[in-house]
Amino acid sequence: xxxxxxxxxxxxxxxxxxxxxxxxxxxxxxxxxxxxxxxxxxxxxxxxxxxxxxxxxxxxxxxxxxxxxxxxxxxxxxxxxxxxxxxxxxxxxxxxxxxxxxxxxxxxxxxxxxxxxxxxxxxxxxxxxxxxxxxxxxxxxxxxxxxxxxxxxxxxxxxxxxxxxxxxxxxxxxxxxxxxxxxxxxxxxxxxxxxxxxxxxxxxxxxxxxxxxxxxxxxxxxxxxxxxxxxxxxxxxxxxxxxxxxxxxxxxxxxxxxxxxxxxxxxxxxxxxxxxxxxxxxxxxxxxxxxxxxxxxxxxxxxxxxxxxxxxxxxxxxxxxxx
Amino acid sequence: xxxxxxxxxxxxxxxxxxxxxxxxxxxxxxxxxxxxxxxxxxxxxxxxxxxxxxxxxxxxxxxxxxxxxxxxxxxxxxxxxxxxxxxxxxxxxxxxxxxxxxxxxxxxxxxxxxxxxxxxxxxxxxxxxxxxxxxxxxxxxxxxxxxxxxxxxxxxxxxxxxxxxxxxxxxxxxxxxxxxxxxxxxxxxxxxxxxxxxxxxxxxxxxxxxxxxxxxxxxxxxxxxxxxxxxxxxxxxxxxxxxxxxxxxxxxxxxxxxxxxxxxxxxxxxxxxxxxxxxxxxxxxxxxxxxxxxxxxxxxxxxxxxxxxxxxxxxxxxxxxxxxxxxxxxxxxxxxxxxxxxxxxxxxxxxxxxxxxxxxxxxxxxxxxxxxxxxxxxxxxxxxxxxxxxxxxxxxxxxxxxxxxxxxxxxxxxxxxxxxxxxxxxxxxxxxxxxxxxxxxxxxxxxxxxxxxxxxxxxxxxxxxxxxxxxxxxxxxxxxxxxxxxxxxxxxxxxxxxxxxxxxxxxxxxxxxxxxxxxxxxxxxxxxxxxxxxx
Numbered sequence: 142x143x144x145x146x147x148x149x150x151x152x153x154x155x156x157x158x159x160x161x162x163x164x165x166x167x168x169x170x171x172x173x174x175x176x177x178x179x180x181x182x183x184x185x186x187x188x189x190x191x192x193x194x195x196x197x198x199x200x201x202x203x204x205x206x207x208x209x210x211x212x213x214x215x216x217x218x219x220x221x222x223x224x225x226x227x228x229x230x231x232x233x234x235x236x237x238x239x240x241x242x243x244x245x246x247x248x249x250x251x252x253x254x255x256x257x258x259x260x261x262x263x264x265x266x267x268x269x270x271x272x273x274x275x276x277x278x279x280x281x282x283x284x285x286x287x288x289x290x291x292x293x294x295x296x297x298x299x300x301x302x303x304x305x306x307x308x309x310x311x312x313x314x315x316x317x318x319x320x321x322x323x324x325x326x327x328x329x330x331x332x333x334x335x336x337x338x339x340x341x342x343x344x345x346x347x348x349x350x351x352x353x354x355x356x357x358x359x360x361x362x363x364x365x366x367x368x369x370x371x372x373x374x375x376x377x378x379x380x381x382x383x384x385x386x387x388x389x390x391x392x393x394x395x396x397x398x399x400x401x402x403x404x405x406x407x408x409x410x411x412x413x414x415x416x417x418x419x420x421x422x423x424x425x426x427x428x429x430x431x432x433x434x435x436x437x438x439x440x441x442x443x444x445x446x447x448x449x450x451x452x453x454x455x456x457x458x459x460x461x462x463x464x
Numbered sequence: 465x466x467x468x469x470x471x472x473x474x475x476x477x478x479x480x481x482x483x484x485x486x487x488x489x490x491x492x493x494x495x496x497x498x499x500x501x502x503x504x505x506x507x508x509x510x511x512x513x514x515x516x517x518x519x520x521x522x523x524x525x526x527x528x529x530x531x532x533x534x535x536x537x538x539x540x541x542x543x544x545x546x547x548x549x550x551x552x553x554x555x556x557x558x559x560x561x562x563x564x565x566x567x568x569x570x571x572x573x574x575x576x577x578x579x580x581x582x583x584x585x586x587x588x589x590x591x592x593x594x595x596x597x598x599x600x601x602x603x604x605x606x607x608x609x610x611x612x613x614x615x616x617x618x619x620x621x622x623x624x625x626x627x628x629x630x631x632x633x634x635x636x637x638x639x640x641x642x643x644x645x646x647x648x649x650x651x652x653x654x655x656x657x658x659x660x661x662x663x664x665x666x667x668x669x670x671x672x673x674x675x676x677x678x679x680x681x682x683x684x685x686x687x688x689x690x691x692x693x694x695x696x697x698x699x700x701x702x703x704x705x706x707x708x709x710x711x712x713x714x715x716x717x718x719x720x721x722x723x724x725x726x727x728x729x730x731x732x733x734x735x736x737x738x739x740x741x742x743x744x745x746x747x748x749x750x751x752x753x754x755x756x757x758x759x760x761x762x763x764x765x766x767x768x769x770x771x772x773x774x775x776x777x778x779x780x781x782x783x784x785x786x787x788x789x790x791x792x793x794x795x796x797x798x799x800x801x802x803x804x805x806x807x808x809x810x811x812x813x814x815x816x817x818x819x820x821x822x823x824x825x826x827x828x829x830x831x832x833x834x835x836x837x838x839x840x841x842x843x844x845x846x847x848x849x850x851x852x853x854x855x856x857x858x859x860x861x862x863x864x865x866x867x868x869x870x871x872x873x874x875x876x877x878x879x880x881x882x883x884x885x886x887x888x889x890x891x892x893x894x895x896x897x898x899x900x901x902x903x904x905x906x907x908x909x910x911x912x913x914x915x916x917x918x919x920x921x922x923x924x925x926x927x928x929x930x931x932x933x934x935x936x937x938x939x940x941x942x943x944x945x946x947x948x949x950x951x952x953x954x955x956x957x958x959x960x961x962x963x964x965x966x967x968x969x970x971x972x973x974x975x976x977x978x979x980x981x982x983x984x985x986x987x988x989x990x991x992x993x994x995x996x997x998x999x
Contacts, residue, residue, distance in 0.1 A: 202829070204828070249523075249818045249819065249820050250818060250819075253668065253819045253822065256822070257665060260663075260665070268826060268828060269662065269663065269824070269826055270825070270826045270828060270829035271823075271824065271825050271826065271829055272822065272823070272824040273822070273823045273824070274819075274821065274822040274823075275821050275822075276819075276820040276821060278523065278820050279521065279820050279821040283955065286953050286955075287953065289953065290949050290950065290952070290953030290954070293949055293953070294945060294946050294949040294950075297945045297949065298942050298945050298946070301941060301942065301945060302942070305938060338954065338955065338956070338957075338958045339888060339957075339958055339961075341950075341954070341958070342888060342950055342954065342958045342961050342962070345946045345947075345949060345950050346895070346943075346946060346950075346965070348946050349942055349943035349944075349945070349946030349947065350899070350943060352939075352942040352943070352946075353902075353939040353940065353942055353943050354939075356935070356938050356939040356942055357906065357935055357938075357939050360934065360935040360938055360939075361935075364931075384913060385909075387909050387912075388902075388905050388906055388909040391855060391905045391909070392899075392901070392902040392905050392906075394851060395848050395851060395852070395898045395899075395901050395902070395905070396895070396898040396899060396902075397898075398844065398847040398848050398851060398898060399844040399847070399848060399894050399895055399897050399898025399899075400895070400898065401844075401847070402840045402841075402843035402844030402847055402894065403840045403844065403891060403894050403895075405840075405843070406836055406839040406840040406843055407836055407837065407840040407891070407894075408832065408833065408836035410829075410833060410887060411887060411888070411891055414888070414891065415891070418895075
């Protein structure tokens with residue numbers, strides 16, 4: 142067994158792990174259901190902190206040319222402009238300030254006029270690092286496009302899984318992953334992270350990766366279903382999850398490491414994007430694949446008809462494997 | 465699975481290496497790369513969020529397009545009916561989205577026939593859509609209503625955008641900006657991107673101006689005040705002064721003597737007496753002739769220079785202007801005189817354009833983002849490599865080699881496509897580093913399982929690959945679907961994320977199926993683990 146010993150150095154999951162994941166469904170399902178409801182309630186009553194991409198308005202990142210930025214002075218200079226709601230916030234270092242100006246009434250031109258006023262008021266004491274002005278037309282379009290995109294992605298993946306697996310798997314994966322998205326949106330509502338275009342990218346990536354994980358487990362379940370025709374579903378699912386557990390954990394560690402590097406060194410601009418990804422991929426995605434996506438197959442009736450639909454060819458192959 | 469013919473091995477290595485080689489130009493200074501053969505010059509373009517610059521999206525004003533279309537139609541109806549000597553009860557007027565004319569009952573059928581001829585089939589190909597440019601409707605009582613159809617307006621909008629792209633291009637180039645990109649977007653938008661431009665206010669002023677210039681006579685038949693209170697004469701209208709003298713109204717002839725289209729040149733300069741900034745201009749031959757004639761006939765009367773429905777100045781004609789050149793003075797600064805001359809040289813926009821989105825990144829922030837992105841990539845890669853080697857030892861090294869090739873190939877393919885790398889794009893690459901090892905993990909874990917079922921190392925490796933590859937394909941396709949959707953629905957920098965993520969998935973699957981297999985196959989042949997393994 143030299144090879145077998147020579148491959149693993151750092152053993153994360155013991156080879157003979159037989160954790161009874163399926164029993165946990167009695168806890169994980171109610172917990173997930175409750176959390177999902179909380180997330181939905183958060184979404185409706187606490188809301189998302191929509192960025193200018195979706196509600197329009199102006200976002201300006203300035204840096205004081207020398208020393209720390211004088212927030213109070215800047216606030217005073219800007220509040221007299223009659224631009225409605227103007228928010229200032231330290232962003233990264235003490236010299237950096239993020240200014241948000243709410244959407245101006247009066248159509249597209251008014252938005253562009255607002256930025257000129259701000260530039261005039263702040264004068265030459267600051268460097269403009271970033272200026273974004275999104276008019277009402279563009280923001281409503283972006284929101285519509287993003288919503289359609291998200292829906293389309295879910296639908297396309299559903300169809301793909303349906304072709305690749307049976308419909309129960311497809312449905313199971315979808316329930317699990319919509320659950321991921323719902324929880325992530327709840328997280329975004331709770332933390333009031335800026336919800337902008339990159340958040341949509343984060344959500345789609347979470348969807349992709351979380352499914353990636355689910356698909357790996359489902360692949361194994363399908364294989365097991367062909368191999369063990371008489372095994373009870375919970376037991377079969379347990380074996381499947383346990384045998385892919387090591388992979389799941391190692392992969393998540395590597396993804397987490399990459400995300401951590403981005404979180405620590407990537408700077409302020411991508412902070413909310415990466416934080417959302419860590420929550421969605423690492424915390425929720427992993428949990429979902431194991432505790433939701435797999436056990437839900439029991440309820441969707443996977444494997445109940447196995448005894449009727451035996452294929453001789455498969456049988457021959459599996460007996461070969463078992464010997 | 466483990467036997468790979470020499471030819472196949474060579475093909476795999478060649479593909480991977482060539483892909484990586486395409487990334488090379490990115491690591492050399494541009495001046496050096498310029499001397500290389502054209503095929504080797506392809507390189508990654510940094511997005512505006514990384515190199516700093518301005519992104520400005522403009523939309524054509526649909527109402528303006530419609531209004532102009534209706535004005536032109538009104539003229540045309542008038543001309544056609546006059547030429548056919550058709551009696552009118554009321555001259556054509558614009559009402560809502562249509563032009564209405566009342567034709568005398570006896571001429572109605574003939575008039576309708578003439579007007580129906582104005583409606584042209586759209587789209588060049590015979591019967592391609594069946595759509596026509598006009599709806600001509602007999603509304604009863606001699607009223608004929610002509611309405612431009614939606615497809616006709618859409619076609620006009622497209623033309624407007626095409627012309628605008630060209631005119632904006634001329635204006636931006638005249639401003640001396642480096643490597644501007646001006647593209648049509650959709651049916652009614654123009655995207656202007658200028659790398660390195662940190663404050664686009666001047667640019668927006670220049671590209672957001674329609675710059676329709678007309679020379680018109682001032683109507684002196686009635687004082688302006690009277691026209692303001694009562695009704696101006698039918699052939700005149702009230703036009704206000706430009707912003708500098710906003711309050712000043714003028715009563716002008718509707719008739720245009722000469723318009724900006726007949727200018728051949730415009731240059732900024734200084735008035736010799738007052739040394740005020742001015743704009744000098746030259747007419748073409750027909751413009752010069754018309755201008756000469758009108759000024760000859762109207763010595764002593766004022767005329768007005770009107771830009772976008774605002775009077776810039778209204779000098780008195782002291783003597784006939786015969787040379788076809790002149791100057792405009794009107795409270796200019798050096799800058800605004802320069803801008804106006806640029807606008808006049810480039811020509812007027814066919815319709816009003818409005819800025820609907822503006823995103824500007826300063827060069828400092830862009831540079832910071834690049835530095836941070838690099839740092840995050842190095843750390844991410846280092847962490848993943850250390851972890852993989854700690855977990856899988858030698859096999860971890862194999863995985864790291866595969867990941868290194870992966871990243872090289874991503875850069876190569878991005879260069880080959882002349883793709884744009886954005887900050888989210890960098891995130892995509894770092895993520896790919898984290899994800900790419902997943903395929904190796906899947907393979908190794910499967911091998912481990914196969915070993916445990918009692919297989920010999922070589923058959924275990926073989927079976928491990930066979931089984932894991934199917935899973936790798938399945939699991940990566942889901943992510944690829946998400947990336948593809950993001951590409952089609954995302955915009956700007958986020959699209960860059962979709963691009964690197966998508967390419968990363970393709971290279972990941974490629975390396976898993978070929979490179980990793982090749983490396984492991986070589987190792988098996990070299991180390992012969994059969995003799996070491998005890999089953």
